[in-house]
Amino acid sequence: MQVQFGTTPFGGRPMSLALLAAQRNAAEQIPAGRSVDKWQLYRNLCEAKAIIGVGDRSLAVLSALLSFYPETELSEENGLIVFPSNQQLSLRAHGMAGPTLRRHIAALVKAGLIIRRDSPNGKRYARKSRAGQVEEAFGFSLAPLLARADEIASAADHVRAEMAALRMTRERVTLLRRDIGKLIDAAMEEQLEGDWDKVWQAFRSVVEAIPRRASLDELRAICDQLVAIRQIVDKMLEIKDNSSEIILSHIQNPILKLNRLRKKLGSILRPIETRKAHPQAIR
Known part of the structure; x- marks a missing residue:
């Protein structure tokens, strides 16, 4: 022993x-x-x-x-x-x-x-x-x-959980960067109303400040900033959608009225045309 x-x-x-x-x-x-x-x-x-x-x-x-x-x-x-x-x-x-x-x-x-x-x-x-x-x-x-086996195992679990959170946050940042960039590009290409240049500059300032090896806390802060910019972009696009619907309704309303008028006139004129075509049927 x-x-x-x-x-x-x-x-x-x-x-x-x-x-x-x-x-x-x-x-x-x-x-x-x-x-x-x-x-x-x-x-x-x-x-x-x-x-x-x-x-x-x-x-x-x-x-x-x-x-x-x-x-x-x-x-x-x-x-x-x-x-x-x-x-x-x-x-x-x-x-x-x-x-x-x-x-x-x-x-x-x-x-x-x-x-x-x-x-x-x-x-x-x-x-x-x-x-x-x-x-x-x-x-x-x-x-x-x-x-120290339990202490080491607990520390390893903590590291794994942090790595998983880091991976998920990094993926979210990547998706936000892609979505915001493409939405702003589309809005500027379509020449939509709004200060898109200012939004683009704010977006690029956040992206360019991302460290090469960002920590979890740094990525979370960056993610929050990108979410705020995404909300601004969505709001600007929502305003444009609403204005487009209003314009479309102004265009569609006269057309609908004209169609209803045509139907009404058609229902009045159809019996008259029938009597002209078949006068004996009326007698």
């Missing part, structure tokens, strides 16, 4: 109260019998990297560390310490140079994702029983990952 305890760093690396707290929290916050799929946890971490505060290269090193964990499920029952040499770790991290590797390991420790378990001589190894079971290991503890 693996003994869980905090150790001070080997060599010149200093000990800090934050490191001691991280070691204790990792041991105390893992519920009994808890297990998590290590690769699902890693995928969640990749999505939530901005919230957790870890970079791409550091995640590549973490992936290499996870590959040394023999089981798919992270759990205390299977042990949570991996102990690869720097050479083995470098090979699985796509040949990352030693100084770069150490820098990213330090970044993972600082982010609270792994903990160093340094041996008395600073080497990484495991002491096994006669039955082949690991009794004590020195290397990197993955306990913080298991302890």
